Amino acid sequence: MTIRVLALVGSLRAGSHNRQLAETAIKHAPDGVTVEIYDGLGELPFYNEDLDTEAGAPESAGRLRSAVSSADAVLVFSPEYNGTMPAVLKNAIDWLSRPFGNGALQGKPTAVVGTAFGQYGGVWAQEEARKSAGIAGAKVVDEVLLAIPHSVTRFAEVHPGSDTEVVEGLSKTLGRLVTEVA
Structure with missing residues (x-):
């Protein structure tokens, strides 16, 4: 049995370090x-x-809901x-929360990780994303936290996939998600 994890990346920028983290998760799954x-x-239009x-x-909302529904778990990169x-990530969670009590995130194992420029690596954003996903019905995995600080300097010359600490953190996160699916 193959476990399917859908990655939602909260940055739309082509060179996004969070997208690079998601690519690293693909490579090291x-x-x-x-x-x-x-x-x-x-x-996605703003939720209305x-x-x-x-x-x-x-x-576009139907495609997102279908993709999340058919996945075994969700890994959010914020x-x-x-x-x-x-806002793009909050908007996606809003679409996934409906219909109320039966949205695509309902009972879905979900973890939130990420990287940010600041010294705390985006922990506030991750806390907010966990809170919002949990209220939307996701089975939020709180035990694994991966907030990577100083993204702009840390990944200026090195892809996150070449950073041993990042690879280990993503592996631990994916392992925990697999445990929740099983």
């Missing part, structure tokens, strides 16, 4: 685990109940923007 990056977060009706939701998670 343990045997029997695949990690796939979801690339459509930038296409007028758009999310019994008749349907925007196609930078920190002004002390919290980026």
Whole structure:
């Protein structure tokens, strides 16, 4: 059995260090685990109940919901923007929280990791993302924390996949997610 982990990256920037972390998770996933990056977060309209009706939701929201529903677990990569998670990530969680009590995140093992420029590596953003995902119904894995500080200087010359500490942290996180799925 292959365990499918869907990665949601909260930065849309092409050179995003958080996207590089997600790419590292793909490369270093343990045997029997695949990690796939979801690339459509930038296409989602802002959550609006007028758009999310019994008749349907925007196609981009349907694709996200379907991708999360078919995954065994979710791994969120969050930078920190002004002390919290980026709007694109919060918006995705809002879409995934509906329909209320039966959204795509309901009971889904979910972990949050990331890197940020500041000295704490985005811990505030990660805390907010865990809180929001948990309220949306996810089974948040709180035991594994990976907040990598000083991203701009730490990864200026080195890809996160070449950083032993990063690879070990992602491996531990994926291992914990696998345990939650099993």
